[in-house]
Amino acid sequence: MKVAIVHYWLVGMRGGEKVLDALCDLYPEADVFTHVYRPDRISPAIRRHRVRTTFIDRLPFAHKMYQKYLPLMPLALEQLDLSAYDLVISSESGPAKGVLTRPDALHVCYCHTPMRYVWSGYHDYLASAGPLVRPLMPYAVHRLRQWDLATAARVDHFVANSTTVAQRIWRAYRRDATVIHPPVDVDRFTTDTPPGGHYLFVSQLVPYKRADVAIEAFNRMGKSLIVVGEGEEYKRLKQMAGPTVWLAGHCSAEELARHYAECRALVFTANEDFGIVPVEAMASGRPVLALRRGGATETVKDGVTGLFFDEQTPEALIEAVERYEAQAHRFHPTILHEHARRFDEQVFKEKMRSAIDGWMHAAALESPPVRYAVEPRPRPELAPA
Numbered sequence: 001m002k003v004a005i006v007h008y009w010l011v012g013m014r015g016g017e018k019v020l021d022a023l024c025d026l027y028p029e030a031d032v033f034t035h036v037y038r039p040d041r042i043s044p045a046i047r048r049h050r051v052r053t054t055f056i057d058r059l060p061f062a063h064k065m066y067q068k069y070l071p072l073m074p075l076a077l078e079q080l081d082l083s084a085y086d087l088v089i090s091s092e093s094g095p096a097k098g099v100l101t102r103p104d105a106l107h108v109c110y111c112h113t114p115m116r117y118v119w120s121g122y123h124d125y126l127a128s129a130g131p132l133v134r135p136l137m138p139y140a141v142h143r144l145r146q147w148d149l150a151t152a153a154r155v156d157h158f159v160a161n162s163t164t165v166a167q168r169i170w171r172a173y174r175r176d177a178t179v180i181h182p183p184v185d186v187d188r189f190t191t192d193t194p195p196g197g198h199y200l201f202v203s204q205l206v207p208y209k210r211a212d213v214a215i216e217a218f219n220r221m222g223k224s225l226i227v228v229g230e231g232e233e234y235k236r237l238k239q240m241a242g243p244t245v246w247l248a249g250h251c252s253a254e255e256l257a258r259h260y261a262e263c264r265a266l267v268f269t270a271n272e273d274f275g276i277v278p279v280e281a282m283a284s285g286r287p288v289l290a291l292r293r294g295g296a297t298e299t300v301k302d303g304v305t306g307l308f309f310d311e312q313t314p315e316a317l318i319e320a321v322e323r324y325e326a327q328a329h330r331f332h333p334t335i336l337h338e339h340a341r342r343f344d345e346q347v348f349k350e351k352m353r354s355a356i357d358g359w360m361h362a363a364a365l366e367s368p369p370v371r372y373a374v375e376p377r378p379r380p381e382l383a384p385a
């Protein structure tokens with residue numbers, strides 16, 4: 001069986017790429033297709049596969065400004081020839097599922113979220129767009145939204161990374177989805193290191209992650225916060241960071257594991273699709289102070305593996321930190337680590353393999369509905385009067 005995996009872009013190892021990493025292990029002979037590929041920023045498990053790119057990868061400045069080429073990505077996807085593949089898995093939060101497959105091939109879409117800038121986050125992205133982009137954005141996004149909705153019909157089965165995303169898939173496409181949570185390599189994290197005195201924030205630094213809420217809260221409290229991540233907001237956040245807040249930028253996997261192990265607790269301010277970061281923190285035995293929205297409500301147990309706050313504001317986060325400081329002794333690293341095992345990489349692989357094998361078997365037994373034209377009956381000759 002020939003397998004193709006289509007991922008939106010490969011420019012770093014964030015949550016979506018960790019899912020791709022596990023899929024590459026699950027299908028070691030699969031070919032990988034993507035719009036933009038930076039091998040120096042990608043895991044060895046993905047690099048071992050044959051990676052093919054669309055024409056986007058050859059456009060000027062595509063490796064850094066790939067999102068500027070979003071309007072061209074539908075065209076680029078449809079130029080990929082996947083006619084040799086029996087199974088196509090698209091990994092989508094950017095354009096990926098719109099590929100053209102063979103009529104008898106199985107297309108499974110692992111959806112991290114329907115494209116945020118097209119659906120749930122459109123107005124936030126429009127508000128933050130620059131003066132040159134903003135006038136063009138409504139029309140361009142409208143066309144992209146129409147294409148995105150139309151290409152949902154090219155998918156045989158949707159898999160959502162959380163119940164939150166399954167609801168978004170239904171809202172956008174009116175399609176059901178099977179929920180399979182993303183993989184976390186739990187054994188990569190240990191609980192042996194005693195916690196330090198600082199808090200930790202780990203995220204891509206883009207507006208919807210709301211790193212500014214965390215930085216403002218810790219500026220006011222005068223408590224130590226390490227911010228790990230990079231992105232378009234880095235310069236602005238660096239300027240607003242006070243003396244107790246350190247922006248560490250990009251970190252290797254080993255450095256990130258050390259940051260988790262040495263922090264007092266993780267701060268999570270985003271309304272996230274799922275959020276692998278809180279699970280990695282819990283695997284390291286560290287509690288999570290999380291916004292009570294989105295995927296965090298499926299991974300964090302209030303009062304057991306972390307605490308929730310209800311508003312995306314510095315004031316609400318400050319109150320959560322104060323509550324945590326008063327009861328930090330209640331959180332046991334071993335309990336947090338065992339809770340994280342529910343999301344272990346092996347669990348993900350077993351569920352994905354079982355689901356896909358079941359769909360492949362069902363597809364082999366079924367054939368698409370076909371309607372045949374019915375031969376018209378000859379009209380009877382009328383008897384002479």
